[in-house]
Amino acid sequence: MAVDELQAIIQRCQILEEADFKGEDFNLFQVAGQKCLEDGYAAQLLEVIQNEKNKVIIKNMGWNLISPLVRCIFMYEQEDDKREHCLRILDQLAQLCNPKELFLGLLEQIEQTSGEQVCQTVMLLLQPLQTVLLKLQNKKAYSVGLSLAMIMNQLTPLPVPYTKQQIQEDKLGLCQCCNAVVDFAKPFVNEVVKNMEKSSEYNDMELKEELIKFCMKSLKYPLLTAQLEQLESIEEHPFRHFATEIIDILWNIRELIPLVFVPHKGRSPPWENQEFADIERKNSADSLACLSYLMFVQHFGVECFPMVFSPSYLLLCNMTHIEVLLKRTEESVLSKGLDLFESCLLRIEDNSLLHHYLEFRVFINVPQDLVKIMTLCPMEHMRKKSLNILQLFIDKFDTEGKYTLFRCLLKTSNHAGVEGYIIKNIKDQIHLALTKEYDNIWFTGHHLISLLDLVLSLPEGAETDLLQNSDRIMASLNLLRYLVIKDCESDNQTGVWTTLGKIKQNFLKPLRVGLNMSKAHYEAEIKNKKENRKEAHSSNPVCSVTVSGEKMPAMTTGMQLQVLHSALFTFDLIESVLARVEELIEGKTKAVMDENS
């Protein structure tokens, strides 16, 4: 019987000195112990372990039982007595065994678990692991770091619950587990804090570095992808709780403010190799962005935050974080980027952001990222939100800043809708310039003319695809119409009358030619279609269209005709505005000529 075998080996070893234990004894002990557990004699095993006489044996050999023990614990039901016994064995082993070996044994268990069992295993072993680490004499910081890194690495592949329901359900136990890991880390945080209080030149840099690494890792996973907005009817939002704890740790070890404000200096041990430093920087970029989100959007840790920074400087500091977040496509990350951007912009007064900020590359890059989201993101609310934020961004700049930004966006967006939107903004600025008293040199006179050159032109002359560019063309025509109505030739505040010849040459004329060509083309096409319809119904589609993997049904001739007609309608619309503009120009120039003659 298993228990007898165990007793036998125990009795043999009781008389031996610690140094005399042989490899064979270890094996026999492990096999017998494992058998006891498997055969359901946990209670007896517990007795053996608790026996004072066996202390030395357990101290040396006990760690061998960790693996079978963990397996058994998962085998039994929650309320089973045997499970209770197993848990007490685990507890005893943590007290009695050699810390060094037990540490490796526990770590090995965590390393080997995977999939759905990860969180359960981690939560089961955290307590004994903590006990052992607190007893370790040497390499403690390193071991704490190793444990935290191993645990976080095991958790990382798990999906982060996102919806309220998923969070409440917490199917894999991730929410619970994360908070357990923080509790696990707390004694070590306290240790660092205590040492820091003792002397300002504490020698505990190593443990501190390990804790920073853990916090950085936690910010990247799970916090970056977690839902962190307050949820109704969840009192203690597990990830918000986790985030608070992580920020607390950073604050307590006095690393919070340096991380938020001087992130690139002297953080990690200086790498000899530049490449490592680059990797490290890339890795920490996500974490730091998440940290900023927590502070500035969710206001975690805000009570420690210096309240004398200027809002534009805060925006500048956050721009790189925003850029990192907006480059991502996951909703959870992208929305954090948009929220962070919005919150920074809302602190700034309208028209107060100096145009010089546009000299920072990131101030040019980020609006371009917004444009990408606006035009390519599949989620409608994200597209809308990024459009709103782009407008907010524009509003904050001084006039020269707006001017530069418009120029840049017109040149880089490659999207007629966005260009149309920018042109509408230009019109609004001109309107302000003409109605306000103070001088606005950027939206009148020669600066404006150079901007109008960009706006009032067709990218490919008469061959431009008018349908594709209709948004832009309509906005340009509206702007021109506004200019010739609002600004009389005698005032010529905007300078539009000076450059009229060029506008006619580069814009109105080719547009007229293009319209005529396009209309003729589409009308011919409609005629064709109608005739074909009479001929045969065996309309083989010319090509097929697939949208996200699904093949779209071929268009019927009727649908094709509808599309062609709606194109014609657009052309008519453009033409009517064009005609109005031409009429206005002619009328006004004529009036002036009459006066002069």
Next chain:
Amino acid sequence: MTTDEATKSEGEVQAAALAERGEDITPSKDRGVLKIIKRPGNEDESPMIGDKVYVHYKGKLASGKKFDSSRHRNEPFIFSLGKGQVIKAWDIGVATMKKGEICYLLCKPEYAYGSAGSAPKIPSNATLFFEASNAGEPVELLDFKGEDLFEDGGIIRRIKRKGEGYSNPNEGATVEIHLEGFCGGRRFDCKDVKFVVGEGEDHDIPIGIDKALEKMQRGEHCILYLSPRYGFGEAGKPKYGIQGNAELVYEVTLKSFEKAKESWEMDTKEKLEQAAVVKEKGTMYFKEGKYLQAVIQYGKIVSWLEMEYGLSEKESKASDSFLLAAFLNLAMCYLKLREYAKAVECCDKALGLDQDNEKGLYRRGEARLLMNEFELAKCDFQKVLEVNPQNKAAKSQISVCQKKTKEHNERDRRIYANMFTKFAERDAKEAASKTGMEKTAEKAACGKGAETPGAE
């Protein structure tokens, strides 16, 4: 007076006193920032613009509610003066303080967070009061020092006269400056000069001045302290009688500048024309051994052309050939500057354009060898031989790789021999790898003579 209430009432009294008797320190005299000195400073010197200042403070709202205190963080608050990093009231207020001075400041919203406020602590249109509570917790100016421009101690700036606006010359901008150079108290240079930022070397101006100019504003007058790396380096400057590794001090006035166009302001034709010009310029610097300057020139080609879309076939061909040359030459420069990771990155990009490029492969091999990535380096040299079997240098590099790999493997085997002893040997390993790196660097320096193809 230690109870909270006493503190509060004292605070109110102070705020009232400030409003009544405070000195208006705003330039426009609109009473937006009022100041009372509680304790004068112990030195007469005030901080200069751009200086790094160390301040202790405590801030309250009009309601008496404390919103911030540096004491709470257990460390002084540090910022760069006059750069718009802090609310306007502070840039104005702290600039008037002397070292060791303690004062009170009352700040109108227009000089603080305005109508927008700053969520969640500062409401809209809030007047802020920075004050003393018990003893010694007001705005106290502890210390200040010159601005470290690149956070590496290489260039320290102290601004004598602030420039206008915030606009800086960019790389490639044409600047007109007056400069005086000093070394060990001796003036060795004094001139008015007009040049292109990044090309100061043509006028015997060290790279540090080019770099610093990018952070200066029109009309600014400042003193720059350059370490040798940003000065004339190891070689010194015999023309001025300057020895190697000399520290330099320059006084520079930026009289005017015209910015170079940003990439998005240029059209493709212009970019291609300019690319030819800067390529030649870069090669000239390279041949003179001025690698930092060469990197600037080649870097321009990359910034202009790397992301250029919608090129015609002919343009695209020209663009690719410029880019290829730029990446290959950048790789060479970085090898010379011992920035191997960057060299590899440039080679990767060059090979992205032309995967069988002999120079690209060879230079990546060299860089990897110097980074101790022997296997990868060997692969590169082998590919060189596939492209050109006559390349003798590559052949000899392969045998170097093999030798290094062998040495390295042996060391690894020793280190990873036993899982449990790994713990104990961690320190030993660190020491070992350190000496190992030095050794390889040494060897690399010796074995370099084989073939170093010059710039394109």
